[in-house]
Amino acid sequence: MAVLKNSTKDEKIIISRDIQSDEYHFFNTTKDKDRGNIIDFIQNRRDISLVEVRKICKDWTKSHEVKDDDYIKPCSKEQFESIKKVKLKELEKKTIEQKPSQRRMRP
DSSP states (O other): OEEEEETTTTEEEEEEEETTTOOEEEEESSOTTOEESHHHHHHHHSOOOHHHHHHHHHHHHHHOOOOGGGSOOEEOHHHHHHHHHHHHHHHHHHHHHHHHHHOOOOO
16 A cells, blocks of 8 residues: 655545455545546546546556566555545544634624
8 A cells, every 4th residue: 555645735645456456546535536546546637538548558657667666565445445434534524624714704
């Protein structure tokens, strides 16, 4: 499992590899709908077609030699879902705490 942090957007992306399917998945701890596989990851950040996403992935794999150290250690779907549930609860709590301070008083 790996965590990507974007300090300018205050985001954390959790990445894991499913043991059974050997597929990588991600979810954003601050945006519930921002989750999925590498194709979703690229499409959520750029407004491009699937054909363009495939070209980006193909170009990237040609230019990067993948080493054994580059692989993320796999976790089970249950572990992934457990971490996701905790992070979403943290997000929900943070959102509830922020709402009163963001309300504007009407005259």
